[in-house]
Amino acid sequence: MKLDIVTIFPDYFAPLDVSLLGKARRTGLLDVRVHDLREWTHDRHRTVDDTPYGGGPGMVMKPEPWGEVLDTVAPPGSDPAPRLVVPTPSGRPFTQAMAAELAAEPWLVFACGRYEGIDSRVVDEARTRMRVDEVSLGDFVLAGGEVAVLVMVEAVGRLLPGVLGNADSVTDDSFAPGPMESLLEGPVYTKPPLWRDRPVPEVLLSGNHGAIARWRRDEALRRTARNRPDLLVRMDPGSLDEHDRRV
Numbered sequence: 001m002k003l004d005i006v007t008i009f010p011d012y013f014a015p016l017d018v019s020l021l022g023k024a025r026r027t028g029l030l031d032v033r034v035h036d037l038r039e040w041t042h043d044r045h046r047t048v049d050d051t052p053y054g055g056g057p058g059m060v061m062k063p064e065p066w067g068e069v070l071d072t073v074a075p076p077g078s079d080p081a082p083r084l085v086v087p088t089p090s091g092r093p094f095t096q097a098m099a100a101e102l103a104a105e106p107w108l109v110f111a112c113g114r115y116e117g118i119d120s121r122v123v124d125e126a127r128t129r130m131r132v133d134e135v136s137l138g139d140f141v142l143a144g145g146e147v148a149v150l151v152m153v154e155a156v157g158r159l160l161p162g163v164l165g166n167a168d169s170v171t172d173d174s175f176a177p178g179p180m181e182s183l184l185e186g187p188v189y190t191k192p193p194l195w196r197d198r199p200v201p202e203v204l205l206s207g208n209h210g211a212i213a214r215w216r217r218d219e220a221l222r223r224t225a226r227n228r229p230d231l232l233v234r235m236d237p238g239s240l241d242e243h244d245r246r247v
């Protein structure tokens with residue numbers, strides 16, 4: 001997969017050289033390129049922002065540099081065209097399903113907004129020649145898109161075959177399709193069996209895989225009911241059996 005990231009703070013993406021994603025880059029699974037938007041400015045001060053039309057606080061990112069960098073990074077007529085992903089508080093919610101969808105794309109371009117945002121004509125113009133997704137990571141405001149892009153690159157990158165050591169840990173993710181879909185992960189344990197007078201739940205040491213699976217589902221249901229009741233109401237009632245309802 002090819003990833004292009006456009007930002008005024010390229011150093012934010014140094015972390016992509018470490019850990020899993022660093023290995024994926026070195027093995028060629030991921031081809032990540034970071035572009036400094038200021039290289040597409042032509043004035044002495046390398047200006048990327050200006051005051052908002054209609055007044056109001058803060059600054060808006062000028063359209064010209066964005067138009068030029070997107071023309072360079074994703075020349076009109078590129079085939080396949082890339083998918084442009086723009087993190088923004090006013091976007092569609094980013095979910096595991098969207099991460100999986102993006103992981104199937106051959107080429108993603110991430111645009112990191114700053115200040116009050118990017119001149120809206122940039123996204124409008126980009127839509128004429130590529131798919132554009134304005135994506136929100138949650139109901140909060142960051143100073144810019146860089147951290148949001150790091151989150152999305154990690155969420156997408158770990159789904160790429162070969163990037164993660166153990167493919168199984170992707171299939172039983174929270175929110176991954178299957179019987180535990182849209183349930184939160186339950187508690188996990190490892191050695192020692194007793195730690196500061198706290199034992200590991202007996203069932204997990206029993207070797208009774210049916211009982212272990214049931215216990216894990218019960219714990220996932222309990223945690224979901226406690227922390228994310230909204231997920232439970234969204235679940236298909238058919239996927240909850242009599243036992244589930246009593247948990």
Ligand SMILES: COC(=O)COc1cccc(COC(=O)c2cn[nH]c2)c1
Pocket residue numbers: 086087088089112113114115116117118119123134135136137138139140141142143144145146148
């Ligand atoms: C068209 O898109 C834009 O103009 C994007 O502009 C901005 C401006 C400021 C900050 C950000 C980063 O995104 C978030 O803060 C964010 C995403 N999810 N939750 C919070 C982006």
